[in-house]
Amino acid sequence: MSHDARTTVTPALRIIPREQHVISRKNISKAALRVLYRLNEAGYQAYLVGGAVRDLLLGGHPKDFDVATNATPEEVKKLFRNCRLIGRRFRLAHVVYGPEIIEVATFRGTGEEEGEGDRHIVDGRIVRDNVWGTIEEDAIRRDFRVNALYYDISDFSVRDYVGGVKDVEDRVLHLIGDPATRYREDPVRMLRAVRLAAKLNFRIDAAAAKPFGELGPLLADAAPARLFDESLKLFLAGHGLKSFHMLEQTGLLKFMFPATARALKRGDQALRELIERGLANTDARVLEGKSVTPAFLFAVLLWGEVRDLAHTWITKGVESSAAWERAATRVVAEQCQRVAIPRRFTLTMEEIWALQPRFEQVQRKRVFRLMTHPRFRAAFDFLLLRAAESPAISELGQWWDHAQQLPHETLAAALSGHTPPGPVSAEPAASTKPRRRRRRKPAGKAGGQSDPA
Protein backbone atom coordinates (compact mmCIF):
# COMPACT_ATOMS: atom_id res chain seq x y z
CA MET A 1 0.00 0.00 0.00
CA SER A 2 2.83 2.37 0.72
CA HIS A 3 4.28 1.98 -2.77
CA ASP A 4 1.65 3.81 -4.77
CA ALA A 5 2.55 6.65 -7.11
CA ARG A 6 2.42 9.16 -4.29
CA THR A 7 5.47 7.68 -2.65
CA THR A 8 7.45 6.47 -5.67
CA VAL A 9 7.09 9.29 -8.20
CA THR A 10 8.98 12.51 -7.63
CA PRO A 11 7.22 15.36 -9.38
CA ALA A 12 9.52 17.72 -11.31
CA LEU A 13 7.82 20.93 -12.31
CA ARG A 14 8.20 22.33 -15.80
CA ILE A 15 6.34 25.56 -16.52
CA ILE A 16 5.34 26.22 -20.11
CA PRO A 17 4.65 29.96 -20.40
CA ARG A 18 1.68 31.32 -22.36
CA GLU A 19 3.67 32.10 -25.50
CA GLN A 20 5.01 28.55 -25.73
CA HIS A 21 1.74 26.61 -25.84
CA VAL A 22 -1.42 26.75 -27.93
CA ILE A 23 -4.08 26.99 -25.24
CA SER A 24 -6.22 30.07 -25.68
CA ARG A 25 -8.99 31.30 -23.40
CA LYS A 26 -11.18 31.50 -26.50
CA ASN A 27 -11.48 27.72 -26.38
CA ILE A 28 -12.28 27.48 -22.69
CA SER A 29 -15.94 27.65 -21.71
CA LYS A 30 -17.16 30.91 -20.21
CA ALA A 31 -18.43 29.04 -17.17
CA ALA A 32 -15.05 27.44 -16.51
CA LEU A 33 -13.31 30.79 -16.85
CA ARG A 34 -15.72 32.38 -14.38
CA VAL A 35 -15.04 29.65 -11.82
CA LEU A 36 -11.28 29.94 -12.28
CA TYR A 37 -11.26 33.74 -11.95
CA ARG A 38 -13.56 33.79 -8.94
CA LEU A 39 -11.44 31.25 -7.03
CA ASN A 40 -8.29 33.11 -7.95
CA GLU A 41 -9.68 36.49 -6.88
CA ALA A 42 -10.65 34.95 -3.55
CA GLY A 43 -7.01 34.08 -2.99
CA TYR A 44 -7.07 30.39 -3.94
CA GLN A 45 -5.03 28.57 -6.54
CA ALA A 46 -7.19 27.67 -9.53
CA TYR A 47 -6.28 25.48 -12.47
CA LEU A 48 -7.98 23.88 -15.40
CA VAL A 49 -6.90 20.26 -15.21
CA GLY A 50 -7.10 16.80 -16.74
CA GLY A 51 -8.70 15.88 -20.06
CA ALA A 52 -9.57 19.46 -20.95
CA VAL A 53 -5.95 20.67 -20.83
CA ARG A 54 -4.80 17.57 -22.74
CA ASP A 55 -7.45 18.05 -25.42
CA LEU A 56 -6.79 21.80 -25.73
CA LEU A 57 -3.09 21.09 -26.27
CA LEU A 58 -4.11 18.68 -29.02
CA GLY A 59 -6.22 21.40 -30.63
CA GLY A 60 -9.50 19.72 -29.71
CA HIS A 61 -12.69 21.08 -28.17
CA PRO A 62 -13.21 19.56 -24.72
CA LYS A 63 -16.79 18.79 -23.78
CA ASP A 64 -16.19 19.15 -20.08
CA PHE A 65 -13.90 21.36 -18.03
CA ASP A 66 -12.57 20.29 -14.66
CA VAL A 67 -11.03 22.66 -12.16
CA ALA A 68 -8.52 21.86 -9.41
CA THR A 69 -7.96 24.14 -6.44
CA ASN A 70 -6.54 24.30 -2.94
CA ALA A 71 -9.92 25.51 -1.65
CA THR A 72 -11.84 22.80 0.21
CA PRO A 73 -15.32 21.84 -1.06
CA GLU A 74 -16.88 23.87 1.77
CA GLU A 75 -14.79 26.89 0.83
CA VAL A 76 -15.80 26.51 -2.81
CA LYS A 77 -19.43 26.32 -1.79
CA LYS A 78 -19.14 29.63 0.05
CA LEU A 79 -17.90 31.36 -3.11
CA PHE A 80 -20.66 30.22 -5.48
CA ARG A 81 -24.39 30.43 -5.04
CA ASN A 82 -24.93 27.90 -7.81
CA CYS A 83 -22.83 25.22 -6.14
CA ARG A 84 -23.59 21.82 -4.64
CA LEU A 85 -21.30 19.29 -3.01
CA ILE A 86 -21.48 15.75 -4.31
CA GLY A 87 -19.87 12.33 -3.89
CA ARG A 88 -18.82 10.38 -0.85
CA ARG A 89 -16.03 8.27 -2.27
CA PHE A 90 -14.58 11.33 -3.96
CA ARG A 91 -16.05 14.59 -2.66
CA LEU A 92 -16.37 17.40 -5.21
CA ALA A 93 -18.08 20.72 -5.78
CA HIS A 94 -20.31 21.17 -8.81
CA VAL A 95 -20.78 24.72 -9.97
CA VAL A 96 -23.78 24.98 -12.26
CA TYR A 97 -24.28 27.51 -15.06
CA GLY A 98 -27.40 26.65 -17.01
CA PRO A 99 -26.72 23.40 -18.83
CA GLU A 100 -23.04 23.46 -17.95
CA ILE A 101 -21.53 21.92 -14.83
CA ILE A 102 -17.98 22.74 -13.80
CA GLU A 103 -16.46 20.13 -11.54
CA VAL A 104 -14.24 21.69 -8.89
CA ALA A 105 -11.98 19.26 -7.03
CA THR A 106 -9.71 20.02 -4.12
CA PHE A 107 -6.11 18.83 -4.52
CA ARG A 108 -5.79 15.27 -3.20
CA GLY A 109 -2.80 14.44 -1.01
CA THR A 110 -0.93 11.49 0.46
CA GLY A 111 -2.45 11.63 3.90
CA GLU A 112 0.98 11.73 5.46
CA GLU A 113 0.85 15.44 6.11
CA GLU A 114 -1.72 17.25 8.12
CA GLY A 115 -4.93 17.93 6.33
CA GLU A 116 -8.57 17.17 6.63
CA GLY A 117 -10.60 14.39 5.09
CA ASP A 118 -10.13 10.66 4.78
CA ARG A 119 -8.58 8.11 2.50
CA HIS A 120 -9.40 4.43 2.51
CA ILE A 121 -7.57 1.59 0.78
CA VAL A 122 -8.74 -2.05 0.75
CA ASP A 123 -6.51 -4.73 -0.80
CA GLY A 124 -4.60 -2.06 -2.69
CA ARG A 125 -7.80 -0.51 -4.04
CA ILE A 126 -8.69 3.10 -3.29
CA VAL A 127 -12.25 3.07 -2.04
CA ARG A 128 -12.29 6.58 -0.67
CA ASP A 129 -10.03 9.50 -1.44
CA ASN A 130 -10.75 12.66 0.50
CA VAL A 131 -7.37 13.67 1.87
CA TRP A 132 -6.51 17.19 0.80
CA GLY A 133 -2.98 17.95 -0.35
CA THR A 134 -0.74 20.00 -2.60
CA ILE A 135 -0.82 20.35 -6.36
CA GLU A 136 2.26 18.10 -6.63
CA GLU A 137 0.47 15.34 -4.75
CA ASP A 138 -2.64 15.91 -6.79
CA ALA A 139 -0.65 15.54 -10.01
CA ILE A 140 0.88 12.17 -9.19
CA ARG A 141 -2.36 10.55 -8.01
CA ARG A 142 -3.84 11.04 -11.50
CA ASP A 143 -3.79 8.12 -13.93
CA PHE A 144 -1.82 9.11 -17.06
CA ARG A 145 0.89 11.70 -17.45
CA VAL A 146 -1.13 13.44 -20.17
CA ASN A 147 -3.97 13.79 -17.65
CA ALA A 148 -1.84 15.56 -15.05
CA LEU A 149 -1.43 18.95 -16.74
CA TYR A 150 -2.61 22.17 -15.08
CA TYR A 151 -3.52 25.39 -16.85
CA ASP A 152 -2.89 28.25 -14.45
CA ILE A 153 -5.45 31.04 -14.66
CA SER A 154 -3.14 33.50 -12.85
CA ASP A 155 -0.57 33.64 -15.66
CA PHE A 156 -1.99 31.37 -18.42
CA SER A 157 0.96 28.98 -18.17
CA VAL A 158 0.76 25.19 -18.22
CA ARG A 159 2.28 23.35 -15.27
CA ASP A 160 3.64 19.91 -16.04
CA TYR A 161 4.85 17.81 -13.08
CA VAL A 162 5.30 14.39 -14.69
CA GLY A 163 6.20 14.91 -18.35
CA GLY A 164 2.68 15.06 -19.75
CA VAL A 165 3.47 17.67 -22.41
CA LYS A 166 6.09 15.44 -24.00
CA ASP A 167 3.65 12.52 -24.01
CA VAL A 168 1.05 14.68 -25.74
CA GLU A 169 3.66 15.50 -28.39
CA ASP A 170 4.68 11.83 -28.71
CA ARG A 171 1.04 10.70 -28.63
CA VAL A 172 1.64 8.06 -26.01
CA LEU A 173 -0.04 7.07 -22.74
CA HIS A 174 2.23 6.43 -19.76
CA LEU A 175 0.83 5.71 -16.35
CA ILE A 176 2.19 7.75 -13.49
CA GLY A 177 4.18 5.39 -11.27
CA ASP A 178 4.24 1.61 -11.33
CA PRO A 179 1.55 0.37 -13.76
CA ALA A 180 0.62 -2.79 -11.85
CA THR A 181 0.21 -0.85 -8.61
CA ARG A 182 -1.89 1.81 -10.30
CA TYR A 183 -4.17 -0.83 -11.88
CA ARG A 184 -4.55 -2.64 -8.58
CA GLU A 185 -5.62 0.64 -6.96
CA ASP A 186 -8.25 1.02 -9.67
CA PRO A 187 -8.65 -1.65 -12.37
CA VAL A 188 -10.89 0.64 -14.45
CA ARG A 189 -7.70 2.51 -15.37
CA MET A 190 -7.00 -0.35 -17.80
CA LEU A 191 -10.20 0.48 -19.64
CA ARG A 192 -9.39 4.17 -19.48
CA ALA A 193 -6.07 3.43 -21.19
CA VAL A 194 -7.86 1.69 -24.04
CA ARG A 195 -10.55 4.34 -24.28
CA LEU A 196 -8.15 7.28 -24.36
CA ALA A 197 -5.86 5.53 -26.84
CA ALA A 198 -8.85 4.91 -29.12
CA LYS A 199 -10.26 8.40 -28.68
CA LEU A 200 -7.01 10.31 -29.10
CA ASN A 201 -5.29 7.97 -31.51
CA PHE A 202 -2.46 7.48 -29.03
CA ARG A 203 -0.49 4.33 -28.37
CA ILE A 204 -0.35 2.73 -24.95
CA ASP A 205 3.21 2.57 -23.67
CA ALA A 206 4.44 -1.06 -23.48
CA ALA A 207 4.91 -0.97 -19.70
CA ALA A 208 1.36 0.34 -19.28
CA ALA A 209 -0.09 -2.43 -21.47
CA LYS A 210 1.95 -5.29 -20.04
CA PRO A 211 -0.13 -5.97 -16.89
CA PHE A 212 -3.45 -6.27 -18.81
CA GLY A 213 -3.27 -10.06 -19.07
CA GLU A 214 -2.46 -10.62 -15.45
CA LEU A 215 -4.63 -7.88 -13.94
CA GLY A 216 -7.57 -7.86 -16.37
CA PRO A 217 -9.47 -10.31 -14.12
CA LEU A 218 -9.57 -7.57 -11.44
CA LEU A 219 -12.21 -5.88 -13.59
CA ALA A 220 -14.59 -8.55 -12.28
CA ASP A 221 -14.57 -6.63 -8.99
CA ALA A 222 -15.15 -3.22 -10.52
CA ALA A 223 -18.53 -1.67 -9.79
CA PRO A 224 -20.94 -2.72 -12.59
CA ALA A 225 -22.49 0.75 -12.66
CA ARG A 226 -19.09 2.27 -13.32
CA LEU A 227 -18.43 -0.25 -16.09
CA PHE A 228 -21.72 0.72 -17.67
CA ASP A 229 -20.62 4.39 -17.75
CA GLU A 230 -17.25 3.37 -19.08
CA SER A 231 -18.79 1.20 -21.80
CA LEU A 232 -20.85 4.14 -23.05
CA LYS A 233 -17.69 6.25 -23.27
CA LEU A 234 -15.92 3.42 -25.08
CA PHE A 235 -18.65 2.67 -27.61
CA LEU A 236 -20.94 5.67 -27.98
CA ALA A 237 -18.47 8.54 -28.25
CA GLY A 238 -17.56 8.27 -31.92
CA HIS A 239 -14.65 5.82 -31.63
CA GLY A 240 -16.52 2.63 -30.83
CA LEU A 241 -15.03 0.46 -33.55
CA LYS A 242 -11.53 1.40 -32.55
CA SER A 243 -12.33 0.79 -28.87
CA PHE A 244 -13.70 -2.63 -29.74
CA HIS A 245 -10.60 -3.63 -31.70
CA MET A 246 -8.33 -2.40 -28.95
CA LEU A 247 -10.30 -4.21 -26.25
CA GLU A 248 -9.93 -7.40 -28.28
CA GLN A 249 -6.23 -6.90 -28.94
CA THR A 250 -5.49 -6.14 -25.30
CA GLY A 251 -7.55 -9.14 -24.14
CA LEU A 252 -9.76 -6.92 -21.97
CA LEU A 253 -12.99 -7.54 -23.91
CA LYS A 254 -13.65 -10.86 -22.16
CA PHE A 255 -13.65 -9.21 -18.74
CA MET A 256 -16.27 -6.70 -19.76
CA PHE A 257 -18.32 -8.68 -22.27
CA PRO A 258 -17.64 -12.37 -21.64
CA ALA A 259 -20.51 -13.55 -23.87
CA THR A 260 -19.29 -11.44 -26.79
CA ALA A 261 -15.74 -12.71 -26.44
CA ARG A 262 -17.00 -16.32 -26.23
CA ALA A 263 -19.16 -16.02 -29.34
CA LEU A 264 -16.33 -14.42 -31.31
CA LYS A 265 -13.95 -17.11 -30.16
CA ARG A 266 -16.17 -19.68 -31.84
CA GLY A 267 -14.84 -18.14 -35.06
CA ASP A 268 -18.13 -16.60 -36.07
CA GLN A 269 -17.17 -14.35 -38.97
CA ALA A 270 -20.72 -13.14 -39.57
CA LEU A 271 -20.98 -12.04 -35.95
CA ARG A 272 -17.73 -10.12 -36.24
CA GLU A 273 -19.07 -8.37 -39.32
CA LEU A 274 -22.32 -7.56 -37.56
CA ILE A 275 -20.51 -6.03 -34.59
CA GLU A 276 -18.07 -4.09 -36.73
CA ARG A 277 -20.80 -2.70 -38.98
CA GLY A 278 -22.95 -1.89 -35.97
CA LEU A 279 -20.14 0.03 -34.33
CA ALA A 280 -19.11 1.75 -37.55
CA ASN A 281 -22.72 2.90 -38.14
CA THR A 282 -22.89 4.15 -34.56
CA ASP A 283 -19.62 6.07 -34.93
CA ALA A 284 -20.93 7.67 -38.13
CA ARG A 285 -24.16 8.70 -36.40
CA VAL A 286 -22.25 10.24 -33.49
CA LEU A 287 -20.04 12.21 -35.86
CA GLU A 288 -23.14 13.50 -37.67
CA GLY A 289 -24.60 14.58 -34.32
CA LYS A 290 -27.45 12.04 -34.50
CA SER A 291 -28.80 10.23 -31.46
CA VAL A 292 -27.56 6.76 -30.55
CA THR A 293 -29.07 4.30 -28.12
CA PRO A 294 -27.20 2.06 -25.70
CA ALA A 295 -29.89 -0.60 -26.18
CA PHE A 296 -29.02 -1.11 -29.84
CA LEU A 297 -25.32 -1.21 -29.05
CA PHE A 298 -25.68 -3.89 -26.36
CA ALA A 299 -28.13 -5.83 -28.54
CA VAL A 300 -25.39 -5.93 -31.19
CA LEU A 301 -22.64 -6.99 -28.78
CA LEU A 302 -24.65 -9.81 -27.20
CA TRP A 303 -26.52 -11.08 -30.24
CA GLY A 304 -24.21 -14.01 -31.06
CA GLU A 305 -24.66 -15.65 -27.70
CA VAL A 306 -28.42 -15.05 -27.58
CA ARG A 307 -28.93 -16.48 -31.06
CA ASP A 308 -26.73 -19.53 -30.48
CA LEU A 309 -28.43 -20.32 -27.17
CA ALA A 310 -31.90 -19.92 -28.68
CA HIS A 311 -31.01 -22.21 -31.57
CA THR A 312 -29.59 -24.81 -29.22
CA TRP A 313 -32.80 -24.88 -27.24
CA ILE A 314 -34.98 -24.92 -30.35
CA THR A 315 -33.02 -27.93 -31.59
CA LYS A 316 -33.74 -29.60 -28.29
CA GLY A 317 -37.47 -29.09 -28.84
CA VAL A 318 -38.16 -25.86 -26.92
CA GLU A 319 -40.85 -23.80 -28.60
CA SER A 320 -39.33 -20.91 -30.60
CA SER A 321 -40.55 -17.82 -28.76
CA ALA A 322 -39.91 -19.43 -25.38
CA ALA A 323 -36.38 -20.33 -26.47
CA TRP A 324 -35.65 -16.76 -27.60
CA GLU A 325 -37.06 -15.30 -24.42
CA ARG A 326 -35.10 -17.64 -22.21
CA ALA A 327 -31.87 -17.04 -24.13
CA ALA A 328 -32.29 -13.28 -23.85
CA THR A 329 -33.00 -13.46 -20.12
CA ARG A 330 -29.98 -15.64 -19.45
CA VAL A 331 -27.53 -13.56 -21.50
CA VAL A 332 -28.77 -10.26 -20.06
CA ALA A 333 -28.56 -11.59 -16.49
CA GLU A 334 -24.99 -12.73 -17.00
CA GLN A 335 -23.96 -9.47 -18.66
CA CYS A 336 -25.49 -7.31 -15.95
CA GLN A 337 -23.23 -8.91 -13.35
CA ARG A 338 -20.37 -7.16 -15.15
CA VAL A 339 -21.92 -4.11 -16.72
CA ALA A 340 -25.06 -2.77 -15.07
CA ILE A 341 -27.24 -2.06 -18.11
CA PRO A 342 -30.36 -0.26 -16.83
CA ARG A 343 -33.66 -2.06 -17.17
CA ARG A 344 -35.08 0.40 -19.69
CA PHE A 345 -32.31 -0.62 -22.10
CA THR A 346 -32.40 -4.37 -21.48
CA LEU A 347 -36.15 -4.34 -22.21
CA THR A 348 -35.50 -2.78 -25.61
CA MET A 349 -32.66 -5.22 -26.31
CA GLU A 350 -34.93 -8.15 -25.53
CA GLU A 351 -37.57 -6.76 -27.90
CA ILE A 352 -35.06 -6.25 -30.71
CA TRP A 353 -33.93 -9.88 -30.38
CA ALA A 354 -37.42 -11.31 -29.98
CA LEU A 355 -38.55 -9.60 -33.19
CA GLN A 356 -35.79 -11.16 -35.30
CA PRO A 357 -37.49 -14.54 -35.93
CA ARG A 358 -40.72 -12.68 -36.68
CA PHE A 359 -39.17 -11.11 -39.77
CA GLU A 360 -39.26 -14.57 -41.30
CA GLN A 361 -43.03 -14.72 -41.10
CA VAL A 362 -44.33 -12.80 -44.07
CA GLN A 363 -48.01 -13.64 -44.05
CA ARG A 364 -50.07 -10.55 -44.61
CA LYS A 365 -51.46 -10.08 -41.12
CA ARG A 366 -48.13 -10.69 -39.44
CA VAL A 367 -46.30 -8.28 -41.72
CA PHE A 368 -48.58 -5.40 -40.83
CA ARG A 369 -48.56 -6.26 -37.16
CA LEU A 370 -44.76 -6.28 -37.11
CA MET A 371 -44.54 -2.99 -39.01
CA THR A 372 -46.58 -1.21 -36.38
CA HIS A 373 -44.60 -2.63 -33.49
CA PRO A 374 -42.96 0.24 -31.53
CA ARG A 375 -39.59 -1.47 -31.85
CA PHE A 376 -39.94 -2.25 -35.56
CA ARG A 377 -37.45 0.34 -36.75
CA ALA A 378 -34.67 -0.73 -34.39
CA ALA A 379 -35.35 -4.41 -35.06
CA PHE A 380 -35.29 -3.83 -38.81
CA ASP A 381 -31.99 -1.92 -38.61
CA PHE A 382 -30.71 -4.87 -36.63
CA LEU A 383 -31.90 -7.31 -39.30
CA LEU A 384 -29.93 -5.34 -41.91
CA LEU A 385 -26.78 -5.71 -39.82
CA ARG A 386 -27.31 -9.47 -39.86
CA ALA A 387 -26.96 -9.63 -43.64
CA ALA A 388 -23.66 -11.51 -43.42
CA GLU A 389 -25.25 -14.38 -41.49
CA SER A 390 -26.68 -16.01 -44.60
CA PRO A 391 -27.94 -15.11 -48.08
CA ALA A 392 -31.45 -15.80 -46.79
CA ILE A 393 -31.13 -13.17 -44.05
CA SER A 394 -29.68 -10.72 -46.52
CA GLU A 395 -32.64 -11.23 -48.87
CA LEU A 396 -35.03 -10.94 -45.98
CA GLY A 397 -33.52 -7.56 -45.19
CA GLN A 398 -34.03 -6.44 -48.78
CA TRP A 399 -37.58 -7.74 -48.79
CA TRP A 400 -38.54 -5.77 -45.69
CA ASP A 401 -36.73 -2.72 -46.96
CA HIS A 402 -38.76 -2.87 -50.13
CA ALA A 403 -42.00 -3.70 -48.34
CA GLN A 404 -41.76 -0.53 -46.26
CA GLN A 405 -41.49 1.62 -49.34
CA LEU A 406 -44.70 0.30 -50.88
CA PRO A 407 -48.03 2.00 -50.33
CA HIS A 408 -50.15 0.08 -47.86
CA GLU A 409 -52.68 -1.21 -50.44
CA THR A 410 -49.97 -2.31 -52.84
CA LEU A 411 -48.23 -4.29 -50.16
CA ALA A 412 -51.51 -5.72 -48.89
CA ALA A 413 -52.45 -6.83 -52.37
CA ALA A 414 -49.03 -8.29 -53.03
CA LEU A 415 -49.15 -10.26 -49.80
CA SER A 416 -52.62 -11.57 -50.61
CA GLY A 417 -51.11 -12.91 -53.75
CA HIS A 418 -53.65 -11.72 -56.35
CA THR A 419 -52.20 -8.51 -57.62
CA PRO A 420 -50.11 -8.62 -60.73
CA PRO A 421 -46.90 -6.78 -60.11
CA GLY A 422 -46.21 -3.47 -61.70
CA PRO A 423 -48.98 -0.93 -62.21
CA VAL A 424 -49.85 -0.35 -58.56
CA SER A 425 -46.43 0.81 -57.54
CA ALA A 426 -45.38 4.39 -57.02
CA GLU A 427 -42.01 3.66 -58.60
CA PRO A 428 -42.85 1.27 -61.43
CA ALA A 429 -39.35 0.74 -62.72
CA ALA A 430 -37.85 -0.15 -59.39
CA SER A 431 -40.68 -2.12 -57.93
CA THR A 432 -41.86 -4.51 -60.60
CA LYS A 433 -39.14 -7.08 -60.60
CA PRO A 434 -38.03 -7.21 -56.99
CA ARG A 435 -41.55 -7.38 -55.66
CA ARG A 436 -42.44 -10.43 -57.66
CA ARG A 437 -39.21 -12.18 -57.03
CA ARG A 438 -38.85 -11.48 -53.36
CA ARG A 439 -42.37 -12.12 -52.32
CA ARG A 440 -42.04 -15.83 -52.65
CA LYS A 441 -38.74 -16.43 -51.00
CA PRO A 442 -39.37 -15.34 -47.47
CA ALA A 443 -42.90 -16.67 -47.67
CA GLY A 444 -41.46 -20.07 -48.40
CA LYS A 445 -39.71 -20.08 -45.05
CA ALA A 446 -42.57 -18.60 -43.12
CA GLY A 447 -42.93 -19.93 -39.63
CA GLY A 448 -39.60 -21.71 -39.67
CA GLN A 449 -36.33 -20.80 -38.07
CA SER A 450 -33.69 -20.14 -40.64
CA ASP A 451 -30.41 -21.50 -39.53
CA PRO A 452 -27.73 -18.90 -39.95
CA ALA A 453 -24.63 -20.20 -41.69
Ligand code: ATP
Ligand atom coordinates in the same frame (compact mmCIF):
# COMPACT_ATOMS: atom_id res chain seq x y z
P1 ATP B 1 -12.54 12.51 -21.26
O1 ATP B 1 -12.02 13.19 -22.45
O2 ATP B 1 -13.14 11.21 -21.61
O3 ATP B 1 -13.40 13.34 -20.38
P2 ATP B 1 -10.72 12.67 -19.06
O4 ATP B 1 -9.26 12.37 -18.95
O5 ATP B 1 -11.14 14.08 -18.87
O6 ATP B 1 -11.21 12.11 -20.43
P3 ATP B 1 -12.43 12.13 -16.86
O7 ATP B 1 -13.09 10.87 -16.46
O8 ATP B 1 -13.26 13.30 -17.24
O9 ATP B 1 -11.45 11.75 -18.04
O10 ATP B 1 -11.44 12.49 -15.67
C1 ATP B 1 -10.86 13.78 -15.49
C2 ATP B 1 -9.47 13.66 -14.92
O11 ATP B 1 -9.51 13.04 -13.63
C3 ATP B 1 -8.52 12.79 -15.72
O12 ATP B 1 -7.91 13.52 -16.75
C4 ATP B 1 -7.52 12.34 -14.67
O13 ATP B 1 -6.59 13.36 -14.40
C5 ATP B 1 -8.39 12.17 -13.46
N1 ATP B 1 -8.91 10.79 -13.35
C6 ATP B 1 -10.09 10.33 -13.82
N2 ATP B 1 -10.25 9.04 -13.54
C7 ATP B 1 -9.15 8.66 -12.86
C8 ATP B 1 -8.74 7.44 -12.27
N3 ATP B 1 -9.48 6.36 -12.35
N4 ATP B 1 -7.53 7.42 -11.65
C9 ATP B 1 -6.78 8.54 -11.56
N5 ATP B 1 -7.12 9.70 -12.09
C10 ATP B 1 -8.29 9.78 -12.74
Ligand code: MG
Ligand atom coordinates in the same frame (compact mmCIF):
# COMPACT_ATOMS: atom_id res chain seq x y z
MG1 MG C 1 -13.13 14.82 -18.78
